[in-house]
Amino acid sequence: MSALVEAVFPRRLGRPFRWLVSASWTSNIGDGIALAAGPLLVASQTDSAFLVALAAMLQRLPWLVFGLWAGALADRLDRRVVVMAANTIRAVVIAVLCVFIATGTVSIGMVLTAMFLYGVAEVFADTTQQTLLPTLVPSADLGTGNQRLQAGFLTANMLVGPPLGAFLFAAGMVWPFAAQVVCVALAVMLVSRIAAPPGTSFTTVRDADSHIRKDIAEGLRWVWQHPPVRTLSVVILVFNITWAAPWGVLVKYSLDHLHMSEVGYGLLTTASAVGGIVGIFVYGWLERHVNLATLIRVCLTLEVLTHGAFALTTTGWVAIAIMFEFGVYAFVWGTVSTTVRQRAVPKEFQGRVASINMICVFGGLVLGQGIGGVIAENWGLVAPWWFACAGAGVTLVLVWKSLSHVAHAGSAR
Structure with missing residues (x-):
């Protein structure tokens, strides 16, 4: 087992890197679950092709509207805190949606609103999380680090998450989203364990008075x-x-x-x-x-x-x-x-x-x-x-x- 851990999480990259990869993989499982369960929830609430297409667009629109702002904040604030705060907002949004689903009061309007708010928080979380790796590992090891992160996205988001999301949705409409809340909340906890290596910081020095x-x-x-x-x-x-x-x-x-x-x-x-x-x-x-x-x-x-x-x-x-x-x-x-x-x-x-x-x-x-x-x-x-x-x-x-x-x-x- 120790040899497997060393192969996946090389000791030379440090413990903070292990926490980062674990948080990324956990969050990606939740996103993969939503990848299948989200469209199924939308389809259960409407027969309108326009609203189905609108739901898909709302997943990408926040990147175009808020992307530059997210990048600027990532370079202005403590990056670890930004990731934790954005992921916490994501968990809260989905938790509220779970309440509406469980009580039978969910509507297509609520679903679309939740998807948009979740997408906005995701922009800030994902943009900022990309900046953590260069702080944690040497430049020469960035390829290895990105390989591990990309592998988690591929397996968790594309292979494991979607079939799990479809299975949970079949078991009960609320279950995949409850599981997503747990995954995102766990990712917040894992990110909180990350400490910057000696001599580095998750905050870049900037002019606080600049707009x-x-x-x-x-x-x-x-x-x-x-x-x-x-x-x-x-x-x-x-x-x-x-x-x-x-x-x-x-x-x-x-x-x-x-x-x-x-x-x-x-x-x-x-x-x-x-x-x-x-x-x-x-x-x-x-x-x-x-x-x-x-x-x-x-x-x-x-x-x-x-x-x-x-x-x-x-x-x-x-x-x-x-x-x-x-x-x-x-x-x-x-x-x-x-x-x-x-x-x-x-x-x-x-x-x-x-x-x-x-x-x-x-x-x-x-x-x-x-x-x-x-x-x-x-x-x-x-x-x-x-x-x-x-x-x-x-x-x-x-x-x-x-x-x-x-x-x-x-x-x-």
């Missing part, structure tokens, strides 16, 4: 004036637009174009998670043996080729194999891009740059889904894949040379 809008502008200006981080932000934005365009209509693509059954669609989505598990195990070897610039270029090239492969295939099993391959490189890309960003950004800007990164992610998803829907409606279900392949391909060509600077930006500080 938060000045902090936001300063963060935006810092990203714009640092080409490697700016390039990485542009890549993340564009690749999320091109990724979301076909993935927004993936269910129709699988059913109507590939002629897969509902079970086949489930296998299609599960294949990416299985591929991600493989990515967990190969990442350490890749980081030790492959140049980071090469790793970034390979991942982005595979993204382009994956879109093209989906556009060309007409067979369900081939699509599942492609999805498995996507899961492998997507995990590697997520871990590498986060590590590169954290190494390149000074600690006093970690929160604001992390929030800009997340706005690029969610802004790209929102834009991409809208574009993909229009393209599919007018030119068919394969057209969004060609759009994604072309858009990602052109972007990759334009940034190819600068990716070496992106990969090693942290060494210049």
Whole structure:
């Protein structure tokens, strides 16, 4: 058992890192439970397709509205306290929703309000939590740290949580949300155990009299004036637009174009998670043996080729194999891009740059889904894949040379 603990939580990274990973994994189980139970609750309260779509939008809207503010506060306040406070608010919101569900007084309006409030608190919690790792571990170990955090997201949020949430919802509408409250509350307790290493602090020294809008502008200006981080932000934005365009209509693509059954669609989505598990195990070897610039270029090239492969295939099993391959490189890309960003950004800007990164992610998803829907409606279900392949391909060509600077930006500080 001690050997397993050492493999998952290397002693050299310290006990605070273990508390951070434990809190992240626990919180992700709760989020994974809600990933399945949330839509089921919405569907139980309304037959309106508009309200169902609105519920999905409310999960991403807070990132676009409050993301920059969350980043600025993360760089202004004690980051550990911000994470604890935001997660406490999340637990309270869901606990109140549980009361309405248990008493039979829940309505679609209450559900949508709870989802929005929960999403707002999640923006502050997730943005700030990204800034804790660079404080706790040396720069050289950020790849290992992010691998462990990403692994928890993949297994807890995507594999363990959703089926558990669906099972609990079938047992009783209130149970998955009660379980989510317990998970988030436990995460708060675990974060409270984290202590900053000697000589470091979770608070960055800032001018307390400056307005938060000045902090936001300063963060935006810092990203714009640092080409490697700016390039990485542009890549993340564009690749999320091109990724979301076909993935927004993936269910129709699988059913109507590939002629897969509902079970086949489930296998299609599960294949990416299985591929991600493989990515967990190969990442350490890749980081030790492959140049980071090469790793970034390979991942982005595979993204382009994956879109093209989906556009060309007409067979369900081939699509599942492609999805498995996507899961492998997507995990590697997520871990590498986060590590590169954290190494390149000074600690006093970690929160604001992390929030800009997340706005690029969610802004790209929102834009991409809208574009993909229009393209599919007018030119068919394969057209969004060609759009994604072309858009990602052109972007990759334009940034190819600068990716070496992106990969090693942290060494210049």
